[in-house]
Amino acid sequence: DTAVSQTPKYLVTQMGNDKSIKCEQNLGHDTMYWYKQDSKKFLKIMFSYNNKELIINETVPNRFSPKSPDKAHLNLHINSLELGDSAVYFCASRQEETQYFGPGTRLLVL
Amino acid sequence: KNEVEQSPQNLTAQEGEFITINCSYSVGISALHWLQQHPGGGIVSLFMLSSGKKKHGRLIATINIQEKHSSLHITASHPRDSAVYICAVRWPGNQFYFGTGTSLTVIP
Numbered sequence: 194d195t196a197v198s199q200t201p202k203y204l205v206t207q208m209g210n211d212k213s214i215k216c217e218q219n220l221g222h223d224t225m226y227w228y229k230q231d232s233k234k235f236l237k238i239m240f241s242y243n244n245k246e247l248i249i250n251e252t253v254p255n256r257f258s259p260k261s262p263d264k265a266h267l268n269l270h271i272n273s274l275e276l277g278d279s280a281v282y283f284c285a286s287r288q289e290e291t292q293y294f295g296p297g298t299r300l301l302v303l
Numbered sequence: 304k305n306e307v308e309q310s311p312q313n314l315t316a317q318e319g320e321f322i323t324i325n326c327s328y329s330v331g332i333s334a335l336h337w338l339q340q341h342p343g344g345g346i347v348s349l350f351m352l353s354s355g356k357k358k359h360g361r362l363i364a365t366i367n368i369q370e371k372h373s374s375l376h377i378t379a380s381h382p383r384d385s386a387v388y389i390c391a392v393r394w395p396g397n398q399f400y401f402g403t404g405t406s407l408t409v410i411p
Contacts, residue, residue: 226399233403234340234387234403234404235401235403236389236401236404237401238399238400238401249398290334290393291348291351292336292338292399294348296345297344299344
């Protein structure tokens with residue numbers, strides 16, 4: 194009965210590959226986010242979706258493309274992975290003012 | 304310059320000590336959040352504040368809107384409080400900006 198789940202938990206891949214991270218929330222929330230946490234533990238918002246529509250798209254390379262097939266899912270697809278993409282990616286959903294975070298996906302690009 | 308500044312960056316305390324972590328922000332906000340990131344990496348939302356003060360167990364969070372400042376206090380600290388505490392502000396709209404975090408270690 195996990196509230197916000199992400200798959201995979203760990204992802205190790207070569208530079209230049211394309212990969213996807215999936216996020217699902219079973220809380221019925223309208224708003225979902227993707228965040229990136231760098232090696233210094235600094236969290237930064239990447240995207241925000243509200244009811245399947247893109248609300249925020251921060252300065253993120255267009256190699257990153259979010260996709261929301263329905264309100265409960267917000268997936269992150271990354272093309273042509275680069276070394277600097279190595280980070281922990283967190284998905285979150287929000288109801289009113291409380292955010293619920295997924296467990297994170299640790300991406301390592303070699 | 305980051306829109307959200309936290310201090311201290313690192314904090315070591317003896318078990319039982321009273322702890323204060325500070326957060327300052329530079330623009331008007333609709334809400335401020337305190338988050339806790341456990342050593343295993345999981346993130347939990349502790350408080351959401353738009354004014355005044357909130358208390359949950361040994362944790363107390365306060366905010367001063369005029370001074371653009373919030374504090375998170377932990378009373379009777381315990382080793383299980385060891386974590387990174389992150390301040391996040393929500394701007395009107397859906398934007399969230401995060402502080403750099405305060406890494407707290409409570410020694411038995």
